[in-house]
Amino acid sequence: xxxxxxxxxxxxxxxxxxxxGSGVAMVVQRNPLYAAISLIGVFIxxxxxxxxxxxxxxxxxxxxxxxxxxxxxxxxxxxxxxxxEEVRKPLRLKFLIPAAIFGAAILFxxxxxxxxxxxxxxxxxxxxxxxxxxxxxxxxxxxxxxxxYLLPFEITxxxxxxxxxxxxxxxxxxxxxxxxxxxxxxxxxxxxxTLKIDNI
Amino acid sequence: xxxxxxxxxxxGAQFLGIFLAFNAVLVLTAxxxxxxxxxxxxxxxxxxxxxxxxxxxLQPLAxxxxxxxxxxxxxxxxxxxxxxxxxxxxxxxxLMTLIVYPFGPVVTLPFSETFFGAPVTFPMTVARMDVAxxxxxxVTSVGVYAIALAGWSSNSKYSLMGGLRSAAQMISxxxxxxxSLIGVILMSGxxxxxxxxxxxxxxxxxxxxxFFQPLGFFVYLISAIxxxxxxxxxxxxxxxxxxxxxxxxYSAMKFALFFIAEYVNMTTVSMLAATLFLGGFQGPFVAEFxxxxxxxFVAKVFFFLxxxxxxRGTLPRFRFDQLMNFGWKFLLPVALLxxxxxxxxxxxxxxR
Amino acid sequence: MTPQLSWYLALSAVMFTIGVAxxxxxxxxxxxxxxxxxxxxxxxxxxxxxxxxxxxxxxQLFVFIxxxxxxxxxxxxxxxxxxxxxxxxxxxVDDANLLKL
Numbered sequence: 001x002x003x004x005x006x007x008x009x010x011x012x013x014x015x016x017x018x019x020x021g022s023g024v025a026m027v028v029q030r031n032p033l034y035a036a037i038s039l040i041g042v043f044i045x046x047x048x049x050x051x052x053x054x055x056x057x058x059x060x061x062x063x064x065x066x067x068x069x070x071x072x073x074x075x076x077x078x079x080x081x082x083x084x085e086e087v088r089k090p091l092r093l094k095f096l097i098p099a100a101i102f103g104a105a106i107l108f109x110x111x112x113x114x115x116x117x118x119x120x121x122x123x124x125x126x127x128x129x130x131x132x133x134x135x136x137x138x139x140x141x142x143x144x145x146x147x148x149y150l151l152p153f154e155i156t157x158x159x160x161x162x163x164x165x166x167x168x169x170x171x172x173x174x175x176x177x178x179x180x181x182x183x184x185x186x187x188x189x190x191x192x193x194t195l196k197i198d199n200i
Numbered sequence: 201x202x203x204x205x206x207x208x209x210x211x212g213a214q215f216l217g218i219f220l221a222f223n224a225v226l227v228l229t230a231x232x233x234x235x236x237x238x239x240x241x242x243x244x245x246x247x248x249x250x251x252x253x254x255x256x257x258l259q260p261l262a263x264x265x266x267x268x269x270x271x272x273x274x275x276x277x278x279x280x281x282x283x284x285x286x287x288x289x290x291x292x293x294x295l296m297t298l299i300v301y302p303f304g305p306v307v308t309l310p311f312s313e314t315f316f317g318a319p320v321t322f323p324m325t326v327a328r329m330d331v332a333x334x335x336x337x338x339v340t341s342v343g344v345y346a347i348a349l350a351g352w353s354s355n356s357k358y359s360l361m362g363g364l365r366s367a368a369q370m371i372s373x374x375x376x377x378x379x380s381l382i383g384v385i386l387m388s389g390x391x392x393x394x395x396x397x398x399x400x401x402x403x404x405x406x407x408x409x410x411f412f413q414p415l416g417f418f419v420y421l422i423s424a425i426x427x428x429x430x431x432x433x434x435x436x437x438x439x440x441x442x443x444x445x446x447x448x449x450y451s452a453m454k455f456a457l458f459f460i461a462e463y464v465n466m467t468t469v470s471m472l473a474a475t476l477f478l479g480g481f482q483g484p485f486v487a488e489f490x491x492x493x494x495x496x497f498v499a500k501v502f503f504f505l506x507x508x509x510x511x512r513g514t515l516p517r518f519r520f521d522q523l524m525n526f527g528w529k530f531l532l533p534v535a536l537l538x539x540x541x542x543x544x545x546x547x548x549x550x551x552r
Numbered sequence: 553m554t555p556q557l558s559w560y561l562a563l564s565a566v567m568f569t570i571g572v573a574x575x576x577x578x579x580x581x582x583x584x585x586x587x588x589x590x591x592x593x594x595x596x597x598x599x600x601x602x603x604x605x606x607x608x609x610x611x612q613l614f615v616f617i618x619x620x621x622x623x624x625x626x627x628x629x630x631x632x633x634x635x636x637x638x639x640x641x642x643x644x645v646d647d648a649n650l651l652k653l
Contacts, residue, residue, distance in 0.1 A: 004207070005554045012555040016563050023570040023590060032582050033352065037282070039586050040345070042567070046593055047338075049563075052555065053604035058612050060334035062596075065619045068341025068374070070589065070626040075345070076367045077630050078582060079352050079360065081637050111565050115558045135609050137330045138391050144613045156620040163624035170631035 012052060018045040030085045032078050036071060043067045055136035217326040221298045229463035230260035236509045243513035267456040275355055275449045282353035287450065287457035290346030294464040296339045299326040301471045302394040304481045304493035324481070324494065325394050332393040333385065336472060337378060340427070343465065344370045347429075347446045350458070354449035362445025365435050365520065372527040373426035373433075379535035380419035383542040384409050384476050393472075397480030405486050408479040415538040417477045419531055421507075424469040426527070428462065430508055432515040435523060470504035471497075560601035567594035581633050581643045585626075592622050 022041035029035045043066040050059035134140045145153050181189045234249065234256060241248030249256040274283060304324030312320035329335055344367060351363015387409065388396045400407050410417045426433040437445030447458045474480055478500045481493030518526070567590060574587030596615045603611025633643065640647050 008554050012559065016559075019563065020566060020570075023567055026583075026586065026590065027570055027574040027577060032580055032586075033282075035583050035586055037345075037349070039590060042590060043593065044342075046597055049560070049597060050600050053560075053600050055600050055604060055612055056329065056331045057334065058596075058600055058615055060331045060338045061616065061619060063338035064334065064341055065623055066589070066593070068338060068344070069371070070623060072341075072344050072348070072367060072371055073626060073630055074582065074586065075348055075352075076364070076371070077634060079348065079364055079367070081634070081643070083580070083582060083643055111562075115562050115565070135603065135607060136612060138334075140609055141612060141616070144609045145616065149613050149617075152617055156617050160620060160624050163627045167627040167631040170628070170635050 015045045015048045032083045036075050036078060040067050040071050057136060057138050057141050214326055218299055221326060222295060225298055225464060225467055229460055229467060232463050232505060234259050239509045240513050267453055270452040272452040277355040279353040282349050286346050286350035286353060287454045290343060290461035291457045293339050293343035294461040297336045297468045300329055300332040300335055300393055301325060301475060302397045302480055303497055305486060305490045307490045323394055328392060328394050331391050333391040341374060351446040356449050358442045358448045359446050362437060362442050366429060366446060369435060369523060370427060373423040376419055376531040376535045377423040377427055379539060380416045382539050383413045383416040386542050386546050387412060393475050397475050397482060400479040400482045405482045405484045410477040415534060419535045420473060423531060428465045428469055431512040432518050434517060435520060466505060466508055470501045473504055474500035557601055557605045560597060564594045564598045579644050579646060581645050585629050589622060592618060
């Protein structure tokens with residue numbers, strides 16, 4: 001199946017190009033909405049990687065959770081707040097730039113070494129029956145989550161409950177505007193008006 | 201003669217299936233617009249388009265030609281790249297879900313024994329996926345960006361309002377849409393749409409999930425209408441307040457793409473409802489004559505499409521705060537209640 | 553030649569570095585938040601790659617839990633960002649240096 005392998009490699013390269021290109025674009029863009037769109041590109045290419053790796057469930061959840069929920073919220077907030085473009089400020093810690101380059105070089109060397117050694121190592125389990133593997137299908141993930149990983153799963157649900165409560169308490173704090181008006185006879189009327197995200 | 205397990209042959213068959221499904225649905229949507237106009241006209245005591253062709257049957261063609269040849273205007277201050285990208289996201293996310301729907305049961309290719317040596321049987325769906333239902337949810341959830349980005353990039357106040365509204369509305373109703381499906385998943389124990397449809401074949405082809413999940417069906421129907429931005433949830437494009445909402449600034453083919461995407465979304469949402477709740481291709485005598493399956497399926501989809509048009513002719517539009525209250529304070533609790541009920545009953549009465 | 557494990561690890565390292573660089577360079581709270589999401593995602597890619605290459609489910613289950621944490625983080629983080637914007641009229645993190653709203 002040399003053609004299938006070649007095709008897989010080709011898809012990998014395209015997806016990697018999309019991921020790295022979108023990631024770099026996200027950092028370089030100054031407009032937050034462009035950055036958000038680039039990040040969606042990264043997420044979708046990662047979903048493609050998960051499909052290549054034989055994890056369709058994780059791929060679908062990746063798109064639903066990241067692209068469909070989190071980034072929609074981010075885009076919604078960017079549109080709602082009408083965030084303007086970032087202003088480039090002068091760097092305060094200029095003297096650290098050589099140190100940063102030095103550290104980055106060391107980290108890069110380390111990473112290259114580790115990746116090289118992993119690539120050469122024979123530890124990889126040869127999954128002979130990769131096509132019929134049950135790993136990554138819905139049933140295996142469900143079984144794993146509700147047997148071995150039940151406690152982490154429940155803790156996650158508590159975490160999400162806490163996040164819901166936290167988000168509601170943060171968002172419910174209404175902004176109070178004090179409107180001061182003067183009457184024709186000089187009497188001051190103070191009106192408290194609360195701003196809510198209602199009636200968009 | 202031929203090896204039917206040849207991957208190239210399978211890929212070719214799948215491409216053929218995708219081609220057929222896309223074209224069938226695109227033609228269907230073209231004529232759906234005509235049907236909608238005619239049916240609305242009947243409901244409102246008018247005639248509707250009846251001049252092009254017999255009974256106006258060539259009207260979609262005329263509309264298409266008009267869309268293609270109109271001048272394509274983009275606003276001066278629009279963010280060009282996103283402005284062009286948005287309609288494509290809309291149409292792609294609408295069409296991509298088509299490949300997982302089961303259009304019919306497992307059928308045998310006629311005359312296959314003489315050609316291939318052995319009878320060739322295949323399910324009438326393009327791709328049987330393990331995560332088909334999640335795939336549908338994932339692809340449709342990307343469709344929100346089309347509307348939100350179209351609204352933002354047009355650089356018009358009406359469009360921005362429409363985009364913001366639709367983002368809020370679709371986030372809110374996607375929750376209850378997803379939760380309403382969990383009851384069906386709990387009952388059938390799989391995410392594969394074909395298996396879900398197959399399991400509803402009992403009771404002379406009438407063991408449909410709607411009889412076990414009336415609450416889930418109700419929640420799904422309402423949130424599906426909200427997801428496709430149809431009346432009475434068409435706030436993103438409310439023409440009386442927002443001109444045309446998110447596609448105010450779009451013209452010619454870009455507008456047509458949004459238009460087609462909306463109708464394809466209607467169709468796919470109806471297909472999902474038919475598959476999950478009304479038994480998909482199941483019906484009387486399907487076990488004996490599998491070729492009846494696609495007809496039942498199409499009939500069920502048409503029923504939902506007619507329901508959409510009927511609602512459009514009947515109901516007024518929600519207000520924004522009513523919409524939010526309804527989604528969060530009524531639909532979501534009902535969907536959760538449905539899950540709790542189904543799970544409780546499943547624990548006690550289902551042995552799997 | 554099919555994609556190797558080392559390819560995935562290298563890609564994941566690159567994406568993580570991009571995320572770190574974004575957090576350091578960006579001054580906008582929303583952009584920094586997005587860079588953190590990118591870092592979480594690159595770690596997820598490593599988990600799934602290991603899970604697939606070693607034929608072991610645990611990596612994918614961990615990714616599931618990381619996603620739940622990311623969702624919780626998004627809810628609270630965006631709530632904080634909106635509250636910040638209401639009080640400061642700006643999303644610059646340099647303006648939010650009082651440790652209170």
